[in-house]
Amino acid sequence: MQAGDVKLGSIFFDNHRYEIPMFQRPYVWGEERNWRPLWTDIAAAADSVVADMLSGDWPEEPPTYFLGAIVVKAIPTHPQRLGGSMLVDGQQRLTTLQVMLAAARAVATEVGAESAAGRFGEWVENSEKAVHEKWPDDKYKLWPLPQDRSEYLWAVRDVGDQSPCPDPAHRICEARSWFEGQILRWATGDGDPSDRLDALHSAMETRIALVRITLEKTDNAQVIFEALNHRGVELSQSDLVKNLLFRLVEEDQGSRHMSESLLVDHWLPLDGREWRAETVTGRIKRSLLDQVVAYWLTLRRGEVVSVERLFDEFRTWLLDGGYKASDVIKDIRQYADLYDKLVTDPPDEPTAALVDLVLATKTNTAWPLLLWIYGDDRITEDQRRDAAGALSSYLVRRMLCGLTTKDYNRLFVHILQSARKRIDAGGLLSDAIADELARLAGETRNWPGDGEFVAAIMGSNFYGLNRARQRVFFAGIENHLRDDKAEDANPVRACWEYLNIEHVMPQNWRAKWPLADGNDEDLLARREQAINSVGNLTLTNGRLNSQMRDKAWPSKRLALQQKSTLLITTASILAAPPGVAVEDAAAWPTEWDETRIAKRRAYLVGLALEVWPRPEITPAAEYGDDAGSGGEEEEDFS
Numbered sequence: 001m002q003a004g005d006v007k008l009g010s011i012f013f014d015n016h017r018y019e020i021p022m023f024q025r026p027y028v029w030g031e032e033r034n035w036r037p038l039w040t041d042i043a044a045a046a047d048s049v050v051a052d053m054l055s056g057d058w059p060e061e062p063p064t065y066f067l068g069a070i071v072v073k074a075i076p077t078h079p080q081r082l083g084g085s086m087l088v089d090g091q092q093r094l095t096t097l098q099v100m101l102a103a104a105r106a107v108a109t110e111v112g113a114e115s116a117a118g119r120f121g122e123w124v125e126n127s128e129k130a131v132h133e134k135w136p137d138d139k140y141k142l143w144p145l146p147q148d149r150s151e152y153l154w155a156v157r158d159v160g161d162q163s164p165c166p167d168p169a170h171r172i173c174e175a176r177s178w179f180e181g182q183i184l185r186w187a188t189g190d191g192d193p194s195d196r197l198d199a200l201h202s203a204m205e206t207r208i209a210l211v212r213i214t215l216e217k218t219d220n221a222q223v224i225f226e227a228l229n230h231r232g233v234e235l236s237q238s239d240l241v242k243n244l245l246f247r248l249v250e251e252d253q254g255s256r257h258m259s260e261s262l263l264v265d266h267w268l269p270l271d272g273r274e275w276r277a278e279t280v281t282g283r284i285k286r287s288l289l290d291q292v293v294a295y296w297l298t299l300r301r302g303e304v305v306s307v308e309r310l311f312d313e314f315r316t317w318l319l320d321g322g323y324k325a326s327d328v329i330k331d332i333r334q335y336a337d338l339y340d341k342l343v344t345d346p347p348d349e350p351t352a353a354l355v356d357l358v359l360a361t362k363t364n365t366a367w368p369l370l371l372w373i374y375g376d377d378r379i380t381e382d383q384r385r386d387a388a389g390a391l392s393s394y395l396v397r398r399m400l401c402g403l404t405t406k407d408y409n410r411l412f413v414h415i416l417q418s419a420r421k422r423i424d425a426g427g428l429l430s431d432a433i434a435d436e437l438a439r440l441a442g443e444t445r446n447w448p449g450d451g452e453f454v455a456a457i458m459g460s461n462f463y464g465l466n467r468a469r470q471r472v473f474f475a476g477i478e479n480h481l482r483d484d485k486a487e488d489a490n491p492v493r494a495c496w497e498y499l500n501i502e503h504v505m506p507q508n509w510r511a512k513w514p515l516a517d518g519n520d521e522d523l524l525a526r527r528e529q530a531i532n533s534v535g536n537l538t539l540t541n542g543r544l545n546s547q548m549r550d551k552a553w554p555s556k557r558l559a560l561q562q563k564s565t566l567l568i569t570t571a572s573i574l575a576a577p578p579g580v581a582v583e584d585a586a587a588w589p590t591e592w593d594e595t596r597i598a599k600r601r602a603y604l605v606g607l608a609l610e611v612w613p614r615p616e617i618t619p620a621a622e623y624g625d626d627a628g629s630g631g632e633e634e635e636d637f638s
Contacts, residue, residue: 003213005066008097009205011212012123015130017084018142019075020091022259023246025239026147026271027172029092035175038096039182041065045203050191053199062207068093069211080132088215095152096175098124098142101204102156103179107187108197109159116197117159124156146264147271148172169273236276237310238289241332242267244315248325262326266333275336284308289336291364296335298368299375302417304409338375339367347374347381349491350388353476357392360468360494361399365408366391369416373429376420383429390434393612396476397448399469401456404444411445438617447614457605463501463532468494470501474539474568477604480611481567488565492539502540502549504556504573504592507531512552530594535601538569553592568604577603 029035045065052058070090077083087094101123108117124141131138144152150166155176157163165173187193187200235243246267250259269275275289290307297305297314305313318328343359346352351374358366373379373387398405415436422432437447448456462470471494479491492499505513509531515523530536548559560569571577576588577600588596 002216003211005064005209006212007206008067008208008210009123011070011094011210012097012101012141015082015126017082017126017138017140018072018087018094019084020095020143020145021086021088021246021250022145022263023243023250024087024091024145025235025242026145027092027095027152027170027175028276029096029171029175031174031178034092035096035178038067038093039100039179041067042100042200042204042208043182043186045207046186046196046200048207049199049203050196053195064207064209066209066211067097069213070094071213071215073215074217078135081135082126082130082138089213090210093210094142095144095148095172099152099155099172099175100179100183103176104183104197104200106159106180107183108194110184111187111193111197113187113194113197116194116201119201121159145271146260147268236287236290237307238270238287238293240311241293241314242270244311244318245325245329249329258326262329266329270333270336292336292339292367293332295339295364295367295371296332298413299335299372299416300331302413302420304413335371335375338371342370342374348385348388349479350385350392352491352493353479354388354392356475356493356495357395357472360472361395362468363395363405363408365405366395366412369412369419372416372420373433376423378423379429387429387433389613390437390615392476393614394437394447396472396612397453397614398446400465400473401448401452402465403446403448406444411440434615435617438615439619441619446619449614450609453608453612453614454605457534457608458601459533460529461532462534463503463537467501470537471496471499471539473534473608474501474537475499476611477607478539478566478568480607481571486567492566498542499539500542502538503531504536504538505531505553505597506550508550512550526594530597533597533601534604535597535599538573539566540564540569557589557592572600572603579603 042065045063048063052062068090070093071088072085072090073088075084075086101120105117105120105124108114108120125139126141128139137143140153140156142152148170151170151172154163154165155172165176167173183200187196189196246259246263249262270289275292276287278285279288279291280286284307286307290310293314294305294307294310297310297317301313301317317323318325342351342355346355354370357363358370369391373384379387415433418436419429419432423429440446457473465473475492475494482489482491509527515527517523548556551559557574560574564570564574573592574589576585579602580588580599
C-alpha cells in the first residue's frame with residue numbers, strides 16, 4: 001500500500017478513468033453535511049488566489065486545503081481501453097467534485113470565460129483522441145454505479161445540452177443545481193467573472209489536495225475499507241453487508257463479470273430512497289433496509305440478530321458457513337420483496353390484519369417469523385391464514401391484558417425454530433404455531449384465556465391503553481362486522497393515525513351531561529367507571545372528533561348520524577346492538593347513559609372473543625430457557 005498527498009489537478013489531469021465498484025452504495029451526499037463544507041474550503045482557496053492576483057505577490061508555499069482521502073486500486077485494462085482505477089473508498093467525494101467541475105464549466109461558458117470552461121472540461125472528460133471508438137464510455141473521468149448513472153451523465157453533460165434531469169429529486173441532480181448556483185454567485189461577485197473563474201481553477205489545481213492511498217494486488221481491500229468506514233456514521237449496516245457481498249462476487253468467487261448483473265437485477269431497488277428511509281426503533285433511527293436485513297438474518301440463523309451488530313454477525317455467518325455471495329444477494333432481495341408485499345399488498349385479510357397489528361404497535365420482533373411463514377413454499381395459504389389468526393390473537397390478547405413484551409424477540413425465534421422442525425417432519429404450520437403459543441406459560445409468555453381477556457376488556461379504564469392498541473381493537477371489531485352483507489366491506493387499519501378514539505359521553509361531562517342527582521355518590525361512581533370503559537369509546541376521524549368532542553348527546557348523535565360510517569358506531573351506538581330487547585331497541589338512540597354503555601361493552605366483549613379466539617389447549621409448565629429468558633425489554637432489533 002502506498003499513501004501520499006496529491007493535488008486535485010494530478011487526480012484529474014491525465015487520461016484516466018475511475019470506476020465505482022458494484023459493492024459501493026449509491027450517491028448519498030447532501031448539502032448541509034457535505035456540499036457546503038466542501039465548497040467553503042474550495043471557495044476559501046479560490047479567494048486566496050484572487051487575493052494573490054490582486055496583490056501580485058505569489059507565495060512560495062501557498063496554503064493547501066485538504067479534502068479527505070481516496071483509496072484506489074488498479075484494475076485490469078483491455079488493450080483498447082484507457083487505464084483505470086477502482087475506487088475502494090472516496091467515491092462520494094470524487095463524484096461530488098466531478099459534478100462541481102461540470103457546474104463550473106457551465107458557469108464559465110455562461111459568463112464567457114472560454115479559457116476556464118475549457119480547462120474545467122478537461123478535468124471532466126478524457127481527451128477525445130485517447131478514447132477508442134469501441135469504448136465510448138471511457139470519455140468520462142469517473143464511471144458511476146448503474147443506479148446513479150443516468151443522473152450523473154446528465155450532471156456532467158456537454159455544454160449546451162438542455163435535456164431535463166431524469167430524476168430532479170436525485171441527490172446528484174440536486175448537487176449539480178446547487179453547485180452551479182454557488183459558483184455563479186461567487187464568480188459574479190467582486191471582480192471580473194473570467195478572472196475569478198481562472199482563480200477557481202488555479203486553486204483547485206494547486207491548493208486543493210487529497211490523500212491518495214493506492215493498494216497493491218496483495219492488499220486486502222476489505223480490511224482497509226472497514227478500517228476507514230466501519231466506525232463512521234455515514235455507512236449503514238446494510239451498506240457494509242452489500243460491500244462485503246459484492247466484493248466477494250468480484251474477487252473471491254471469480255465472478256467479477258456477474259457483479260453488475262447482480263446489482264442491476266437484484267440489489268438495485270434496495271439502494272432506492274424508500275429502503276434508505278429512516279425508521280425509528282425505540283429511540284434509534286435505522287434505515288428500513290437495515291431492519292429488514294436483520295429480520296432476514298435472524299430467520300436464516302435461527303438466532304436473534306440486532307441491527308447494531310448486523311454486519312459483524314452477518315460476516316461471521318457468511319464466511320463461517322461458506323455461503324455463495326451471489327446466492328445470498330438474491331435471497332436478501334427475495335425476502336425484501338416479500339416484506340414489501342406483506343406491507344403493501346397482503347394476500348388475504350387475516351394476513352393484512354396481522355401485518356397492520358405489527359406495524360401499528362411496532363412489534364418488529366415478529367417479522368422474522370412472518371417472513372419465514374410467508375417465504376417457505378411448503379406452507380399452504382390456508383395454513384398461513386390460520387397461523388396469522390393465531391398470532392393476531394396471541395398479540396392482541398396479551399396487549400389488551402397489559403402483559404409485557406419482554407423477550408418477544410427470543411420468543412418468536414423459538415416459535416420459528418419449533419414450527420420449522422414441525423414442518424420438516426411433515427406437520428402442519430397452523431397446528432405448530434397455535435400449539436406452541438397455547439402451551440406457553442407464565443405471565444411473560446402466556447396466551448391469555450377467555451376469562452383474563454374478558455376481564456381486561458371489561459375494566460373501567462380501557463382508555464388507559466395506548467392509542468395504537470385501542471385502534472387495533474376497534475379496527476379488528478369493525479372489520480369483523482364488515483362481512484359480505486355490509487354495504488362497505490373495505491377494511492379499516494389501525495395504522496391509520498388519523499383515526500381517533502372518541503368518548504361518546506365526554507370526559508368533561510358535567511356541563512352538558514348532568515346526573516339526575518349530582519350528590520348521589522353511587523351514581524357518580526358509576527358514571528366515572530363508565531366514562532373510560534370500552535363501551536363508551538369508538539373510532540372517528542380527527543375532524544369529526546374535534547367537531548363534537550364535548551357536545552350534548554342530541555348534537556353529538558346528529559353529527560354521528562351525518563358523518564360516521566363505521567359499524568361499531570352505527571350498529572351499537574346509533575342503533576341497539578344485538579341482544580337488546582325489541583321493545584327497548586326503538587328508544588335506544590334517544591339517550592346515551594351508563595346502561596347503554598354497559599350493554600355495548602358486553603356486546604363488544606362478545607365480538608372480541610369471536611375475532612381473537614384461543615384454542616382449548618392447556619399451557620405447559622413454565623416455558624423453558626431454550627428460547628432465552630433474558631429480562632431485557634426488547635421490542636425491536638435495535
